[in-house]
Structure formats: structure tokens, C-alpha cells
Amino acid sequence: MNRLIQITDLHFGENPSAIIESINPVKSFSAILDEIENSDFRDAPILLSGDLSGCDNAGSYHMLNKMLFNRKKEIIWLPGNHDDLQEMNTHLTHYPRLSSLRLNNWSLITLNSSKAKSAVGFIDHHELLKLDFELSKVRSQFVIVAMHHCPASVGSDWLDRHRIENRNELFGVLSKYDNVVCILNGHVHQKFEGAWKGIPVYASPSSCFQFKYKSKEFAISSKPPGYRWLHLFDNGTLETGVKYLA
Numbered sequence: 507m508n509r510l511i512q513i514t515d516l517h518f519g520e521n522p523s524a525i526i527e528s529i530n531p532v533k534s535f536s537a538i539l540d541e542i543e544n545s546d547f548r549d550a551p552i553l554l555s556g557d558l559s560g561c562d563n564a565g566s567y568h569m570l571n572k573m574l575f576n577r578k579k580e581i582i583w584l585p586g587n588h589d590d591l592q593e594m595n596t597h598l599t600h601y602p603r604l605s606s607l608r609l610n611n612w613s614l615i616t617l618n619s620s621k622a623k624s625a626v627g628f629i630d631h632h633e634l635l636k637l638d639f640e641l642s643k644v645r646s647q648f649v650i651v652a653m654h655h656c657p658a659s660v661g662s663d664w665l666d667r668h669r670i671e672n673r674n675e676l677f678g679v680l681s682k683y684d685n686v687v688c689i690l691n692g693h694v695h696q697k698f699e700g701a702w703k704g705i706p707v708y709a710s711p712s713s714c715f716q717f718k719y720k721s722k723e724f725a726i727s728s729k730p731p732g733y734r735w736l737h738l739f740d741n742g743t744l745e746t747g748v749k750y751l752a
């Protein structure tokens with residue numbers, strides 16, 4: 507059995523003491539890492555599924571890089587709409603961007619679903635070709651595909667407008683393969699467990715602030731910071747859930 511942690515939408519600011527929606531994102535992220543450290547997931551790799559910075563700020567990536575390296579964490583990350591991929595590549599010096607991560611007979615593939623200056627998801631042609639290539643290499647593996655934006659509707663009008671615009675093209679690639687077990691995403695700042703075209707979709711709460719469930723318009727919820735854990739079994743089934751900070 508493999509373990510995996512997803513932490514998403516860290517929204518680090520320009521400096522470590524920045525506060526967003528009454529939460530210090532660096533402190534709440536640290537508290538989540540502390541909690542993981544004291545659990546069975548201490549050695550699990552961590553997927554950071556975008557919006558690592560809340561303001562595509564070089565300083566926030568530098569800070570994150572140092573924090574993760576000091577804790578000797580195994581990390582795979584992908585960019586969100588608030589990130590700057592170039593700055594991430596420059597400042598996450600200990601964590602070069604990985605297209606995929608192998609976990610015994612499971613593989614995690616990461617996608618960039620963000621387009622410049624937009625909160626709406628979009629997976630460009632090059633990224634779709636890369637996904638196809640990555641999937642073709644792991645036909646005998648159980649596969650998780652991770653991206654920042656959600657392909658499924660979460661029942662919140664304003665967030666559903668951010669759904670991956672060309673999700674039919676995404677499905678065109680995914681449907682060529684029968685070993686994609688689920689999709690993991692961020693961006694929606696809430697727990698979501700649903701399905702899209704028959705593929706299970708799981709979103710994690712943010713490690714900072716949450717959005718209100720089923721809200722028609724932008725609204726912040728009072729739910730605390732959280733993260734998602736996954737048990738990946740050798741037979742291709744999985745167990746997953748979210749935890750919130752007390």
C-alpha cells in the first residue's frame with residue numbers, strides 16, 4: 507500500500523507574516539506539515555496542486571523551497587492560476603518540476619491547467635500531448651492525473667465558470683486509457699468528491715482559507731485549513747479523505 511498527501515492552494519504572500527482572510531498561510535501550512543509529521547503519512551510524498559503563491563511572488567517560492575527542504579519532504583508540484591511557472595522553476599531550486607511520480611504500481615501525472623491572466627482552466631495542446639505521452643508510458647500502472655482546476659461541476663456557479671474550458675479535449679486523451687483511477691485537483695478551496703464522465707474527481711480543501719459550498723457568488727467559509735490523504739492499494743483501489751486543522 508502507498509500513501510500520498512495532497513496539499514493545495516497555499517496562497518503564500520510576499521512575506522511570512524502576511525495574513526489572508528484572517529489566516530497566516532505560512533503558519534497554517536506549517537501546522538499541516540506538523541500534523542502529517544505526527545501521523546502514518548510522515549514519509550508519504552506530497553502533491554502541491556497549485557496556487558503555491560497567492561500573488562506569483564518570487565519570495566513566496568523561495569520561502570516554500572526552504573521550508574520543504576528543511577523538513578526533507580518529497581514533493582511534486584504543479585502550477586495554479588495565481589502562480590508564475592517561470593518564477594517557480596527559478597526559485598523552487600530543490601524541487602525541479604516533475605511530469606510524473608512513480609509509487610510502486612501507481613503513477614501520478616501532473617498537468618498545467620492554467621492560462622495567463624485568467625482564473626479559468628485551460629490545458630494547452632502541448633500539455634495534452636505530454637499527458638498522452640506520459641499515459642502511454644504507464645499502461646500497466648494505476649494512474650492518478652492531477653491538475654489545479656476542476657473538470658467537474660462543484661455546484662457553485664462562480665467556481666463552475668472556472669472549470670477547464672477544453673475539458674472535452676482532456677477527456678479525449680484520458681478516454682484512450684483504461685487505467686486512470688481518478689483526478690485530483692485544487693482551486694475550489696473545499697472538499698469535493700464527485701465524478702466527471704465516469705472518472706472519480708477529488709478536490710482538497712486549501713491549506714489556507716476555504717470557499718463556501720454551493721455558493722452562487724464568491725464567498726469565504728469559516729472552515730479551517732485542510733488537506734487530503736490517500737491510501738493507494740496494490741489492487742488499484744484507493745481510500746481517501748480530508749483532514750482539517752483543529
Ligand SMILES: [Fe+2]
Nearest residue numbers: 557586587693
Ligand atoms: Fe486557484
